[in-house]
Amino acid sequence: MTEAPPSTPTADNDSVGIVVPQTLHFDQPLQLACGRALPEHDIVYETYGELNAEKSNGILICHALSGHHHAAGKHSADDRKTGWWDSCIGPGKPIDTNVFFVLSINNIGGCHGSTGPTSINPTTGKPWGPDFPPLRCRDWVESQYLMMQHFGISQWAAVIGGSLGGMQAMRWALEYPDALRHCIVIASAMKLSAQNIAFNEIARRAITSDANFHEGRYLEHNTLPKQGLGLARMVGHITYLSEDGMKQKFGRELKTGNLALGAGSETAVEFEVESYLRYQGEAFSGSFDANTYLLMTKALDYYDLAREYNDDPVEAFKHAKCAFLVASFTTDWRFAPARSREIVDALVAANKSVSYAEIEADHGHDAFLIPIPRYMDVFHGYMKRLKQELGHAF
């Protein structure tokens, strides 16, 4: 068990540079919301910036459905892609690694190194597959809490997440009210709508009806339900983009073929948008685990912030002690601004400190990953407050 080395600077002044993922093994059982326990587990994580002596500058990043621990920087000098939230994490960026110590983990149930359905079930010696315990958002909070203890942090400066990550951040505020000073909830919701659940169900059905799914035991059959998972990702992708964004990006442009009338004109027609989605689906299905996708979408569907608080979000948020930043994006129809306003309304009614920004953006749900100027301004502005609390002057 080694500590993460500080990241290595690169030529980019605002990049955390080259990062090396670390793994932490927990050999005590982790009790889960479903009643079962995970006998032992690994967590893969990355850290950016340095923990101060008071251990007061820690920020936890919670990832969304298809996310993982690699949120910022690169894994090698010639790595073409940066981490998924590199736009927001780095020196001088909203989550400023000159000031904060940032922890980003791959959640349990994931498929990027932390214990999940592709890991070996110690009881059977085979991959967990469909036998991996169903997870709730609160299970991730529990496992993140163990990480917090490992680093000796008693209070996060902030817990931050977008989408499903925002749901975890809110759960932190309710379950461990003393363990965070700020909760930043971006493009999220207190529970999914019927339409959201319906899209998730279609994604799941696409996976489970793939002939190679084998009731989730595809690894034992040396195969992968790639078509189903690709299709699931295509469904997701449409819903992460806005209609206007798709129009601007693709319109009705053709990738191949032509639409003129006459012999043989139709056979090879493919619209740009079809080609794009197919590519996205294929790329995803080669790098993500289908059982993880099923598990994550169910955790999303089952999340209901106020279920144990008489279905009253005001009563729920009364338990929180931190301050909140809530942000939404105008064209996000999967986690619409109306959902964020419900969070804000409940927080206000519960007498909590809350800032809210509704950002004009035509990128749909994906906007939370994109460095839109006003979004960055709002994020920077709020984070300045956290820096001031740490005694940094600006």
Place this chain on the structure above:
Amino acid sequence: MTEAPPSTPTADNDSVGIVVPQTLHFDQPLQLACGRALPEHDIVYETYGELNAEKSNGILICHALSGHHHAAGKHSADDRKTGWWDSCIGPGKPIDTNVFFVLSINNIGGCHGSTGPTSINPTTGKPWGPDFPPLRCRDWVESQYLMMQHFGISQWAAVIGGSLGGMQAMRWALEYPDALRHCIVIASAMKLSAQNIAFNEIARRAITSDANFHEGRYLEHNTLPKQGLGLARMVGHITYLSEDGMKQKFGRELKTGNLALGAGSETAVEFEVESYLRYQGEAFSGSFDANTYLLMTKALDYYDLAREYNDDPVEAFKHAKCAFLVASFTTDWRFAPARSREIVDALVAANKSVSYAEIEADHGHDAFLIPIPRYMDVFHGYMKRLKQELGHAF
């Protein structure tokens, strides 16, 4: 070749009663937009009301993606379901069968009796399957024109359709400007958006990646790609409903299981909306042909009203001679009001007579099938004009 008998009245005063579908065989080749010809074909159709002596009261109903000839009335006294547009067709209804003679056909390429992919290809003696010629909307207009000639009608009082049916009605106005006095276009568009195409592509991919699809030759393999077709229908269904409508209809209610924490609670959880979609998907996949679904969605995607008119809808509509009624529904996000307003703007710029109504409704795209009071009022009001033209006094 027999004429359709007049429909038989039932106890319902505003029903066309019991109707008997008829079949018409055409043995001359039908030239298609793709350059191929259909050597011969059948059309299944129903008629409601009686054709007057001047043959001036004919109304053509064009159906949408999953529609067919059975638009009104019942097929037997104990038939539990009426035709798909029974809300609008019948004595005293907007399309008043006391006044009008209504023709409703199953389009070629369909799967309800007219020649389509499940029909026998005379060249091979096997079902056409994937070898059925690709169709454009204009091919349906051509085949409907043959039906018009069969009935000796030289001008329709109106051609009416919703969604893909509205696209056919607009194509009629451009291709046969003298053959209709009114064109009624409900919840339609001049072309699909990238988002629409993307949803159709997902539906097609769900079908073609079903292990039972066999490259479209499933009938020869004595099987059906039911899971894929069911999934395709589920995707379609979500997009036909509005988010608010789904919320009101299903919310987050559970069909089975419970979401409490603790042992074994999650395994049997099914939300109402999941159960509903599954049921809809299964019912559809048992009664619809997968190749027809592929063919129809491609006709939708490829439709572009103004493509041969320098991509200028104003130039296109200058060819029209009829008057137009355009209607849309506020929560329809598949064929949004903005798409209807584009039609209206082009018609106005082309100096055509056009009435437009944007109806408040929370039923999404499906609203065009539902007898929403203001929708019925608008429809009735407009049809009164057609009755007056026929010399009926009110």
